[in-house]
Amino acid sequence: MWQRVNTVIGANPAPDLDAQLMLRVRDGDEDSFRVLLDKHRNPLVHFLYRMVQEQAVSEELAQEVFLRIYKSRLSYEPTARFTTWMFRIATHLALNWLRDEKNARGQERLDEDRGGDLPAREVADRKPSVEQRMVYQARLQEVRDAIGKLPEKQRAAVLMHKYEEMEYAQIASVLGCSESAVKSLLFRAYETLRARLAHMVTGGPL
């Protein structure tokens, strides 16, 4: 029985502390929800930001994710790792938003909007010259474009693998496909990125 439960929860045999917190939320403990919110807010917003590439939208979507989690608390059962469930909701919302946005505005308008989101923290920390800033922004824009042009599933897989450091099994669970399909998705995605960023890659990293 214990083995079956572990299999259901995920490949990692360690107890899922987030799931335990969520069970407390189910029992009416709002403080546990605050802990979950504080713990996962940044990774979730960052993942969504890299998916949709608009800061305000990524925060709205992240709030919708947490709201759905909160509303589902009474029927919550830890049948999967909490983060798998959370990223599954987030990916679903992000893909829906991208499709709606694509239909509503077209890809060209989306590309224009991405130009407005500049990472102010980078500028403040490094204090680069104007020229360095412009070069940095131009190269960063190329990275964002290269990822933004990946097919949606490949993009989600790369972001979860690269930035969230998720295991193949967990990515597979989020995307609803097999582990080998995830490996294949990632391989193709990185091949594409290598080709698109070749001119930057040969000169070294940003």
Added chain:
Amino acid sequence: MNMICPLKSEETIDVLLDYSAGRLEESRRTLFEGHMAHCAECAAFLAGQTKVWQTLDAWEPEPVSMDFNRRMWQKIDAAAAAPWYRKLADSLRLGAWKPALPLTAALVLVAAGFVMDHQGAVPAAPGVASSAGVSVTEAEQVEKTLDDIQLLRQLDAAAGAEPGSSKTM
């Protein structure tokens, strides 16, 4: 111990991805480094992948708004104060009914089986379908009887018309 080139199988392609990410476990890493020493393809792939990886590192997201939690709790409070039909619609949208789906399907199957099993035992209503079947049979029998009577009368008449016939029939 040799290893199969990771580039030749999708199943083992994770070795390359994990190595460039610094996530490959010790035993596999040693094995892969032994392979890479004489596999130019893997070495070239790895060099490119490592640089892509480093390039992607530069993309840092913006910090999350300071009032994120406050807005979050406002939404939660608004959801709690929503009317019952909105909450019902939300629970349906969120799939809270999904766990009940197998049970519902099983109940429907049992009910269908019960109805089919007891259909023959249901007494026929004094109405349309079953009584129509009986009345068709009865009509045929009445019609045949009338035909027989008419035939007997014809025979009787014919016998009466013939000379020397008996009246005993």
